[in-house]
Amino acid sequence: MMLKKWVVIGAVLATGVAHAFAPQAGTWVVTAENNGKPGRGFGLDVQNDTLVMQMYAYDASGNPSFYLSAGKIANNSYSGALNKYRGGRYFGSGDLTGREDGSAGTVSMRFVSGTEGFIQFPNEPEKAINRFSFGYSNAPAHLRGIWTLVAINKTSETLDKLDYFGLEKLVDGSGYGTGGIASTDYQYVCENLTSGPNAGLTMCLKFNTSGSVIRANYFRLSVNEGEGVAGASGATANDLLFVKRITNTVGDATGIQIKNQPADAVPVDAAQLSNAMQRAAENPVDRSLLESRQDDAPVR
Template sequence: MLKKIVATALLISAGLAHAFAPQAGTWVVSSELDGKPGRGLAIDVQNDTFVMQMYAYESSGQPTFYLASGKIANNQVSAALIRYSGGRYLGSGALSGKEAGNAGTANFRFTSGTTGFVTLPGEPEKAISRFNFGYPFAAPSLVGVWSLTSIGTDGLLSDAVQLATNLGPTSTGNGLVASPDGLFGCEHQISGNLAGSVLCVKINSQGQLQRSYLFTYSVNDGEGYSMRSSSGTQQMLSVRRLANPQGTGTGLVYKAGEPVAAEHPALRAHLSDVAAHGFAD
């Protein structure tokens, strides 16, 4: 039974073996993330079109930027890195930038929605990652409204849940955050085989385990697996934050204001049991 849950954790850490779109947002070269000004990447993917804007520097130290666009397939893309100059500056009149040369080809390969590698002209391949500057790996970052959708042999399943109350840490995590009715809870795992991921469990009012979720996420999006209690069948999982801890929507309108219920005594027990043992065959 432990093998299934460990295998899930290993699959997540290695990157899911299916096609996915890299998350739109600010990305960084991981080895250059030192808290000081440096290079950065703005990445977006719409349908199969990949666009990357890169802010960098000339050999003289002057700042510059590049644009690359191409078709992404099998989580990879190669595109010309085009430099621009002569555009509008602060306080100027109407000006249009012009291409100022092709720096070469940039090659990207993504290992998950938030991690990957880039090979820039004249440089070896380097790891890149989605830059997360607003959500630490801590219980308060889970507060908000979430949508969890899985697909597999159990069919297409979806849960929308508001996580509102920090019930304190379990033996493997740093704070179990539960829904107002106390029947759904999630926690960052900081020890054991699932360390580095988020584990959630859903129970019914009788305290019976209905489903568990295991995923990694960055900012508003995540990916992982869900499992049904009766069989342990794994389903691919897509996770989306619908509202942040302050109640501000991230793209959808929702109805808030549910009354807060006391912690269900089975919620913590089931989360700790899944974290330690997984599902029985």
């Protein structure tokens, strides 16, 4: 089978292009503190050049507390006051307005990608952070869904390739990852790589009908988004690649525009189809159009 002919190509994610980027919105954790036990974490959102951080942590007595920091992010870095609050509404209370309760100090962050960076809390050394993924693993089945891959030529800054495909069928992998998953026509095959020169990347290959790779994509994936490089092969992967998961593993849309069919919608059954076909067959069409086309047809 053509899938067993995969060759892992030494593609590197570094493109040599320096640019600013927005950290992905979501739940973030201190990497070293991600041990599966209750702890502290924070949510990040960036809109335009404004970053908002909401953090849940504990005070010196062990009481849970929350903090908020907001301000401008520039050159992939942020620094601002980590403000405390008290006196707001509690569950079952009436209308209460919270108020600021001082600041725990300054929090500073610098990001090396949309999903990784470093943070320095008050009175602590700088520590690595990453966006927390809690709904997906490296299992090939967790790549199931519909995807779009957009490749931009970094020299001309124009669209080079656009791929749109669904991943459904589990297949043999390269031997460097957790196993592959393919489109139903086997034109696209993807795998999360865990060893070799591309460990930590997701690889998606496009095949022609002869079983040869005609497009190689390598990217860092975080939940429903990814960034990386693409090209005719790993050795020529010089395009900037932007990845978006359109539907998740159970077919639900991941965006805010495309909506799934309402739960109370009545599905079309065989009888409805037959009735619709009957009505269409009984509807007279303007045959003069067809007859004129026949008259104009060349004599064979």
